[in-house]
Amino acid sequence: MTDSVLSEPPAGFQSVDPSTGATWGDTFPVHGADEVDSACAAAEAAFDAYRSTDRETRAAFLERIGAEIMGIGDDLIVTAMRESGLPRARLEGERGRTVGQLKLFADVVRRGAWLGLRIDPALPDRQPLPRPDLRLRMIPLGPVAVFGASNFPLAFSTAGGDTASALAAGCPVVVKGHPAHPATGALVANAIHRAVDACGLPAGVFGHLSGPGNELGSALVRDPRIAAVGFTGSRGGGLALVRIAQERPVPIPVYAEMSSINPVVLAPAALRARGAALGSAFVQSLTMGAGQFCTNPGLVLAIEGEGLDAFVGAARAALTQAAGQTMLTGGIHSAYRAGIEALQGHSAVETIAQGEVGEGVASGDAAFFATDAAAFLSDSALGHEVFGPSSLLVRCRDEEELHQVLRVAEGQLTATIQMDPSDEAFAAGLIPILERKAGRILANGWPTGVEVTHAMVHGGPFPATSDARTTSVGSLAIDRFLRPVAYQNLAEALLPPELRGDGNGAPRLVDGKPA
Template identity: 65%
Template sequence: MSLHGKLLIGSARVATDATFTAIDPATNGALDTAFAQGGPDHVAQACALAWEAFDTFRETSLELRASLLEKIADNILALGDALLERVGQESGLPRARLEGERGRTMGQLRLFASVVRQGDWLGVRVDPAMPERKPLPRADLRLRHIPVGPVAVFGASNFPLAFSVAGGDTASALAAGCPVVVKGHPAHPGASEMVGEAIAAAVKELGLPEGVFSLLSGTTNELGGALVADPRIKAVGFTGSRAGGLALVRIAQSRPEPIPVYAEMSSINPVLLMPAALKARAEALGQAFVGSLTMGAGQFCTNPGLIIAVESPDLERFIAAATEAIGKTTPLVMLTPGIAKAYKQGVKALADSPSTTILAQAAEGEGNTCSGVLFSVTAADFLADPALAHEVFGSSSVIVRCPDVDAVKAVLEGLEGQLTATMHLDEADYDAAAALLPTLERRVGRILANAWPTGVEVCHSMVHGGPYPATSDARTTSVGTLAIDRFLRPVCYQDLPDALLPAAVKHGNPLGLNRRVDGVVQPGK
């Protein structure tokens, strides 16, 4: 499949004088195709189209919008091997992983289609008029949620399908009725173009306004900054580094009209090894831990970067098993040369700390590879140096040795907000775990028992979010169906004649929606 390298501004395909190429991280070699460098003018064009499309797109029928999401999934699948090959070249990720990720991408598009059709996301509420009420009658009051407006989505490097051009942010924004302008991640511009064309084709096939979707490529910060600053953009979805996310937050806050930024930024995902569980299966836990740590070269937001346990011979058994397992791992190619370089710097910083000991380190590989490494630190030293809690994106983890369970709690209380926390525990650990739960709830978005945080289920109950700085907005999730709420706001209609009411809140409930009437949900069908 040949790539055109152009910007997708609605239905226009726009070339630029300045271009860039993708790098194969396995070889450091440039891949084919010169990709356009989008700039502020292109942002303005894409946002103008998105704004123009907004009032039409947001009032499309639920069925049409669901069909769009399903059509996008179909079109992505129809790209076949060509997509998987290109994204493999651009990301260094193996075929099996990419097949799984493509499945997840299509799965979440289809899940959001089902959510759109079902309609509960509209959050319809009705308080019927009470003309006889004393001392004052009550008006007829009806509420629905409407989309906020065009959304800027920033493709992530580490999920080049599932959190990029047609990823969770795009799927949830389109589901809500928001046109989307994607700023593609420069590490995988070819895959971005292919997926972008799949979306654009779906928009066209369903007769929707071209401005429903645009894709801008480029390597400059100026491009993303202009996108977030554009007055027609009303919300931002981002997954990436803390520095990148906070830069976008600052731009969004300094606009004449500030807008919400949903940035998923950094997390070290503490894992607690409780005493009875550790005693019962220290070796198995050590092996499984290394599996989670090194999977995908550790390039997951939910990578277990911190192990917390009370000192004991069982902890030494865990460490011995983990050390042995890390020794057997082979270096894996990382997503980009930049990520590989940052990983080595992060590992060096931990190694250079006077507080840390290296417990285990896998053999170094060539080029842009990641080798697993395991550090140890005392709880007191860990609490004394916040730098030891910085995320090192890749297969690096720190084991915090605690003198007692009070120190475990102190370490948890000292942590910044996280996406996840995990407890390995047996029944004998329940009391101690229960005492730690309030702290975990205050610190994280998802709490796991006897599992590993990598692998995020796309479903209704998922929370891939958490207190700052795990994300810029702890009230939401970026994975799972609740993510649609990020792009909605409530509007109340008071005494509007039925002829003017939107279908969702009309008296006869023509959409058959579940509605909260006088505070109680009434089934629609």
């Protein structure tokens, strides 16, 4: 990519209906180097004013964004349906989650624990030297680049979790909208612009860029004014951004949520007691939203035996009847087809079942495959994500072999154990292994379905994410965009308000203890 390419963009691009492949609606601008520059300049210019806002102002702003999004009305849902192929109920739920996480971060901002306030008072009489007054707070990193995700056009896109947590931290945000839903993105971006205006904030607090190619995002991450990146998408895309960020004169953190196959372990007693019920529940989780969740159960592990046959039989029956669903984009559909064709053609893989092919040009038919542990251990490609409603059963001879498969598996967002009370010893042996592989460990549930709460971790060891020390969902996500600063012997008037005298209500540690 060169600047001259960026400077002469094509005229515009349109939405695509993934069920037909046809373009429709408004033409959206293809932004280039000039727009990256002006969005980043505005974000940088807004940073000091925005990070100085009091907590109530910032919380009210987040809530106002939510209100403005609701204010768009049904047009938002209809537009997102047409751009994503996702059904109404799913998108209405996703809008609720989007507004809910803005409210969650408003509450987090008000409480102020994220400021991490610490005070070590001066000890003027300490020997051999007096101790100075030391005070610490977390400050925002600077303008954040957020990449909209294809699979959550609302909750993980323009006003999604990365945007909400970065704005909560005090960082201006420049969103690179996902090209699969430009009309949805524009509606939401305008809602945020209205909230910025209504709250009297500088316009640069939020910027929105659109365009179909990768050059725009690369230029954004290279911009020296960008201080951190939030991304949800493919492993290739995430790793490319990480590389660009590391090669900058001043490297910056990239929080990329990339790739996970979310192992589900079927414990022996549970399999014996309810193998068939687990099989049909599994297919329900696998095919939800055309399997396009980061936490989709793409890997099932079990020890050979009678219960496993019942599981496989029920899964086959359920999956064979699963209706094909339109996938998010033609590209995602093609990649999915290539992924399942590779499994179908793999000499060590058996096809258990395939779902119905639905209508439309991008309809993904669900697929369930099986292999054995030896084959899985000898071919790392079998552990790679196939984004969509595909899953692979790995038949293990015994507990030790099942442990071995988990130990060589890559890092994951989630790991699930389906277990009965008598499987407790089996599960206890798994948990130390799973803790090192995943960010969330579930018992007797399915990994799809991510609560937006305080104790949620939506993250995990590489390559599930580029930074296992964080989460991209839940209130802890705000910490990604903060860094500590200590103030030594500063006069009261020069300290930030929350570190003065009695502070302003945020929790503090004084000499390491809650005060």
